[in-house]
Amino acid sequence: MKVVVIGAGLIGLLTALRLKQQGVDVVVLEKAEAASESSWAGAGILCPIHPWLYPDSFTDLVNASLDLYPELQAELTHETGHDIQRIQSGLLIPCFADDAVKHQSAAQVWSDKFDWEMQRLTPKQALDIEPNLSTFVEEALYWQDVYQVRNPELLKAVMLYLQKLGVEVIEHSEVAQLLEHETGSVCGVQTSQGQTYEADAVLLAAGSWSEKLAVQSGFDLHVKPVKGQIVLLKTKPGTLKHIVKHDDAYFVPRKDGRVLVGATMENVGFARGNTVEALSELLAATQRLIPSLKHAQVEQQWMGFRPGSPDGLPYLGKVSAKQGLWVATGHYRNGVALAPITAKVMADWICGTQPNINMDAFAPDRVVCESESVGYPQL
Numbered sequence: 193m194k195v196v197v198i199g200a201g202l203i204g205l206l207t208a209l210r211l212k213q214q215g216v217d218v219v220v221l222e223k224a225e226a227a228s229e230s231s232w233a234g235a236g237i238l239c240p241i242h243p244w245l246y247p248d249s250f251t252d253l254v255n256a257s258l259d260l261y262p263e264l265q266a267e268l269t270h271e272t273g274h275d276i277q278r279i280q281s282g283l284l285i286p287c288f289a290d291d292a293v294k295h296q297s298a299a300q301v302w303s304d305k306f307d308w309e310m311q312r313l314t315p316k317q318a319l320d321i322e323p324n325l326s327t328f329v330e331e332a333l334y335w336q337d338v339y340q341v342r343n344p345e346l347l348k349a350v351m352l353y354l355q356k357l358g359v360e361v362i363e364h365s366e367v368a369q370l371l372e373h374e375t376g377s378v379c380g381v382q383t384s385q386g387q388t389y390e391a392d393a394v395l396l397a398a399g400s401w402s403e404k405l406a407v408q409s410g411f412d413l414h415v416k417p418v419k420g421q422i423v424l425l426k427t428k429p430g431t432l433k434h435i436v437k438h439d440d441a442y443f444v445p446r447k448d449g450r451v452l453v454g455a456t457m458e459n460v461g462f463a464r465g466n467t468v469e470a471l472s473e474l475l476a477a478t479q480r481l482i483p484s485l486k487h488a489q490v491e492q493q494w495m496g497f498r499p500g501s502p503d504g505l506p507y508l509g510k511v512s513a514k515q516g517l518w519v520a521t522g523h524y525r526n527g528v529a530l531a532p533i534t535a536k537v538m539a540d541w542i543c544g545t546q547p548n549i550n551m552d553a554f555a556p557d558r559v560v561c562e563s564e565s566v567g568y569p570q571l
């Protein structure tokens with residue numbers, strides 16, 4: 193069986209890996225450099241932002257994915273010797289008197305329902321475990337079992353493993369159109385340089401750029417880029433011990449002492465670059481929430497385009513009107529957390545095994561209703 197994967201982000205690469213392990217002849221085509229877009233830019237928090245705002249089917253998928261991470265980490269270390277820096281940081285959500293949204297009770301209900309152990313900390317308890325937190329904290333929600341991964345290291349390990357398995361990842365090879373039989377079923381792709389690749393199945397995993405190819409081949413797929421800007425601070429290791437999150441701002445302490453501050457949610461199309469406004473917002477949140485970080489050195493900033501869907505859910509599965517075409521995109525804010533289950537389900541499915549999770553909520557041709565709480569940010 194031959195499969196072409198469009199897009200060398202984490203989703204396309206990891207699915208290609210799982211396909212190859214099932215004996216599939218797979219090639220990944222990438223319009224720019226592999227592993228350089230959203231998957232590289234993300235913060236690597238292995239837990240959704242405010243998961244209680246999503247339908248239950250989403251948490252089921254997240255939990256199934258996170259269960260696969262220990263095995264994935266061990267496999268990548270064993271096969272490549274590369275450390276993906278998956279560490280248990282725990283997650284703290286501080287609550288303040290003037291919070292516009294009070295998350296406490298919804299978070300408690302969600303945690304109880306899905307077996308995520310959550311503690312409600314008093315200000316003293318919160319400051320005991322995270323001494324640099326703002327002293328204005330009134331209560332903090334604490335999940336000890338939250339992990340993070342360092343995206344570039346994860347991608348590097350996946351790329352090394354693909355190389356070892358002999359999977360071709362062809363860079364600077366933009367897919368310009370899908371090729372179809374007279375019957376309408378998809379049988380390959382053509383690149384903008386005019387090269388054709390025949391295939392029994394094509395997987396569209398082109399992140400924020402997926403909509404264009406879908407529409408060209410006659411089906412509606414709503415994916416919009418939602419830009420996220422990030423600032424990296426250089427601090428001493430141990431300055432921050434946990435992932436701290438408040439509204440859309442979060443702080444992720446890396447092993448080497450660096451603290452990643454993210455992230456904006458911008459509806460600005462594919463406008464690249466970092467802006468004064470966004471950086472000021474992120475640094476203002478830093479001073480408000482972790483005041484002692486005001487002495488930290490700003491080391492780097494970058495951005496990425498999250499592949500946003502109107503309801504915040506990914507599109508996973510086959511396109512019923514186009515035989516041979518499969519979709520794995522629209523992972524929005526959660527593509528790193530959802531990558532292991534996406535890769536497993538998609539590879540099994542393409543190879544003929546039905547998923548043992550109910551995937552109806554993620555069908556590419558579902559009726560998508562825009563969700564104000566987790567969908568696209570308002571302009």
Ligand SMILES: Cc1cc2nc3c(=O)[nH]c(=O)nc-3n(C[C@H](O)[C@H](O)[C@H](O)COP(=O)(O)OP(=O)(O)OC[C@H]3O[C@@H](n4cnc5c(N)ncnc54)[C@H](O)[C@@H]3O)c2cc1C
Nearest residue numbers: 199201203223231234235237367399420496526527528529
């Ligand atoms: C600032 C930020 C913070 C984030 N934080 C987190 C987090 O903490 N936890 C989490 O789980 N997720 C997070 N995410 C989301 C996560 O990074 C994404 O959901 C995930 O990386 C999407 O992966 P992807 O492979 O679909 O897309 P991408 O990584 O964008 O890859 C798509 C690839 O397809 C290529 N492509 C596009 N069109 C074509 C074409 N026509 N032909 C060939 N190639 C093509 C692109 O060049 C690109 O390389 C964050 C994202 C951002 C931007």
